[in-house]
Amino acid sequence: AINPEAYIVGEIWHEAQRWLQGDQFDAVMNYLFTAASLSFFAGRHLNINVVTDAGGLKDRVRNMSAYDFANEVDRILNLYPPDITASQLNLLDSHDMPRFLSCVSGDKDSLKLAWLFMFTISGAPCLFYGDEIGVDGKHDPECRKSFPWDESKWDKDLLEYVKACIALRKEHASLRRGEYKRIHAEGEVMAFMRSYKNEKVTVAFNVSNEERTISLSFEKKPHVLFGKPVVSDNQVTIPPRSGIVLK
Numbered sequence: 059a060i061n062p063e064a065y066i067v068g069e070i071w072h073e074a075q076r077w078l079q080g081d082q083f084d085a086v087m088n089y090l091f092t093a094a095s096l097s098f099f100a101g102r103h104l105n106i107n108v109v110t111d112a113g114g115l116k117d118r119v120r121n122m123s124a125y126d127f128a129n130e131v132d133r134i135l136n137l138y139p140p141d142i143t144a145s146q147l148n149l150l151d152s153h154d155m156p157r158f159l160s161c162v163s164g165d166k167d168s169l170k171l172a173w174l175f176m177f178t179i180s181g182a183p184c185l186f187y188g189d190e191i192g193v194d195g196k197h198d199p200e201c202r203k204s205f206p207w208d209e210s211k212w213d214k215d216l217l218e219y220v221k222a223c224i225a226l227r228k229e230h231a232s233l234r235r236g237e238y239k240r241i242h243a244e245g246e247v248m249a250f251m252r253s254y255k256n257e258k259v260t261v262a263f264n265v266s267n268e269e270r271t272i273s274l275s276f277e278k279k280p281h282v283l284f285g286k287p288v289v290s291d292n293q294v295t296i297p298p299r300s301g302i303v304l305k
Contacts (some may be wrong), residue, residue: 065182067147069154071114078142085145088181090134092150093118095172096161098127098248101265103165111197112155124265128243131250135180135238144235148181151189157201159194166192167299170219171263174284174301177223178233178252178261190220226284226303232257242272247296249274259283260304264296271295280304 068074068083073090077083096109096119110116122130135143150158150172162168169189176183187193188205192213195201206212227233236254242262243249247270249262260280264270274294285302288295296302 065145073137075138078138085142085147085182087152088134088146088148089114090118090137091146091148091176091179091181092155094122094127094130094134095150095175096158097122097130098124099171099175099263099265100162100165100168101246103162103168105161105163108156108196109161115155124243124246124248124263128240128248128250131179132240140180144180144182146181147184148176148179149184149186150176151186151201153186153202154198155201156197157186157189157193157195159189159192160196160201164194166213166216169216171265171299171301173220173223174261174303175263177227178259178303180235180238183227185220190217192216222284230257230259230283230305231255232259241274244272246270247272257305261301262287262294262296262304263301264298267298269295269297276304 066084068077068086070077070086071089074086077086093115096104101121104121106119109119158172159169193203193206195203232252232254236252239251241249241251246266247262247264249260249272252259260274271293273292275292280289281304283303283305285300286297287302
């Protein structure tokens with residue numbers, strides 16, 4: 059009644075249909091998204107001992123193939139009505155769990171892959187303070203450590219990467235409100251398309267340690283928006299441990 063536009067988000071760690079009927083929360087903290095991201099993007103860097111320090115993630119995180127990950131993404135995106143899904147608070151870590159960087163043994167490529175996914179998928183992306191400059195930390199209280207205001211201690215590469223992800227989402231409406239369609243999920247490569255009005259954006263992830271080439275169908279030669287793919291006809295080569303975005 060005070061502010062009908064207020065965004066009410068609940069701290070629910072599991073499926074939350076009963077809270078998302080329009081009379082309680084607008085969205086919940088999407089830990090299902092967190093678990094799926096850890097399961098696919100971390101690969102061999104996954105530190106399951108650190109992950110399970112957060113009781114809410116216990117038994118939810120495991121190494122996933124691209125096919126398993128794509129199936130889980132489909133499931134998560136269809137749990138709730140589209141307007142609720144578009145409002146879900148997508149996060150990689152929080153005050154109540156080890157930071158993503160610690161969960162992946164400090165591997166920054168895992169974090170970058172997960173960031174690109176978070177900023178190209180439906181929902182409200184959320185950065186936990188300090189992740190953007192490389193703050194790590196195991197379970198509470200380590201995950202709540204003070205922000206390092208000394209800029210000489212910041213990871214500027216991570217900061218520039220996440221700024222680029224944010225800018226990408228801001229510039230392309232399809233990444234914020236477009237329809238989702240999975241277009242490739244095999245081995246260690248997963249790709250999907252977001253489409254809105256006349257814009258079609260393809261996002262692909264290669265979590266392997268070697269470059270991978272996949273076949274994708276394009277109506278015309280795509281423009282590279284993000285990453286460093288090699289595009290030849292309908293063949294797209296993705297560098298190792300990286301993501302790409304094409305329009």
